[in-house]
Amino acid sequence: MEIALSLLMxxxxxxxxxxxxxxxxxxxxxxxxxxYLELSPTFEWIGSYPALVIFLVATLLEVLxxxxxxxxxxxxxISSPAALVAGIIITASVITEMSPLLTWTxxxxxxxxxxxxxxxxxxxxxxxxxxxxxxxINPALSxxxxxxxxxMGILSVLFPLLVIFFAGGIIYFLVKMKKRIRxx
Numbered sequence: 001m002e003i004a005l006s007l008l009m010x011x012x013x014x015x016x017x018x019x020x021x022x023x024x025x026x027x028x029x030x031x032x033x034x035x036y037l038e039l040s041p042t043f044e045w046i047g048s049y050p051a052l053v054i055f056l057v058a059t060l061l062e063v064l065x066x067x068x069x070x071x072x073x074x075x076x077x078i079s080s081p082a083a084l085v086a087g088i089i090i091t092a093s094v095i096t097e098m099s100p101l102l103t104w105t106x107x108x109x110x111x112x113x114x115x116x117x118x119x120x121x122x123x124x125x126x127x128x129x130x131x132x133x134x135x136x137i138n139p140a141l142s143x144x145x146x147x148x149x150x151x152m153g154i155l156s157v158l159f160p161l162l163v164i165f166f167a168g169g170i171i172y173f174l175v176k177m178k179k180r181i182r183x184x
Contacts, residue, residue, distance in 0.1 A: 001115045002097065003095065003098060004095060004121055005109065005160045005161070006094050006095050006096060006143065007094075007095060007106060008156075008160035008161060008163040008164065009037075009094050009156050009157060009160040009163070010090055010092075010094040010095060010106075010107070010110065010111055010133050010168060011089075011091065011110050011114050011156075012089030012095075012110065012152060012155070012156025012160060012162070012166055012167075013027070013028065013094070013153055013156045013157070013162035013165065014086070014090045014091050014110070014111040014112070014114045014115040014118075015085050015087075015114040015115060015117060015118040015152070015163075015167065016152045016153045016156065017086040017087050017090060017115050017118065017146045018041075018065075018083050018087070018116065018117060018118020018119035018120070018121065018122060019036045019078070019118050019119075019121075019144055019146075019148060019149040020059070020063065020145065020150075021058075021062060021079055021082045021083050021086050022055055022058040022059040022062050022086075022148040023059055023062075023063075023146070023149040024086070024090055024149070024153045024156075025046065025051075025058075025059075025086065025090065026052070026055040026056055026059045026060070027048055027150070027153040027154060027157060028090065028093070028094075028153075028157070029046050029047055029048075029051050029052040029055050030052065031157045032044075032046060032047025032049075033049070033052060036057050036059075036158070037094070037157055038094075038096055038159060038182045039093050039094065039096070040092065040093050040094070040095060040103070040184055041096075042092075042093075042098050043089070043092065045162045045173050046087030046093055052148040062079075063142075063146045064114050065140050066138075066139075066142035066145070066146065067139045067143075069108070069135035069136070069138050069139065070128075070130075070135055070143045071125055072126060072135075072138050072139075072142055073127065073135075073138075075132055076119075076122060076126050077123070078160075079119070080116070080119050080123070083115045083116070083118070084112050084116055084119075085125050086110055086115060087111040087112050087113075087114060087115020087116070088106075088112045089114070090106045090111055090115075091106060091110055091112075092104060092107035092111065092176025092183075094176055095107070108144035114167060114175055117171070120174055122145060122160075124133075125141060125145075126138060128140065129141055134143075149170075152166060
């Protein structure tokens with residue numbers, strides 16, 4: 001059961017990294033330092049004070065950059081690879097009692113996959129809002145995404161079972177978007 005909860009937590013935090021790359025890493029660092037999160041021995045550095053400071057500064061810069069119209073779209077495009085890597089690292093770091101082969105396989109498939117799903121969702125929303133409004137509502141969207149990322153990150157650590165509903169919501173949204181985009 002502990003492995004399943006760790007995997008769900010990793011998936012939830014990874015999906016969250018698709019919206020903001022550094023927010024889930026900051027949450028993980030704080031949770032580890034507070035004793036709420038056990039990290040894999042290889043990734044215990046995430047729960048250190050230097051990492052906390054780095055993640056805090058990176059989170060602030062990332063969140064603020066998303067409030068600048070058009071820069072947010074550029075940042076969304078270039079942060080896709082970073083979100084993928086973050087998703088893999090996040091999932092691998094919370095799976096503590098599994099062989100390295102299974103840990104990395106699950107981290108790459110589940111962590112990377114859900115991180116990219118979150119990133120695609122975010123990119124679709126930002127591109128659509130820029131197309132429809134010329135970017136005027138992008139700062140409001142960025143605020144909502146930042147709040148969503150923080151709330152989902154915290155919930156993923158405290159209540160990993162909620163991740164099932166979160167993951168289902170992302171998959172549902174992507175399927176609906178695919179049906180809308182597909183030519184008829």
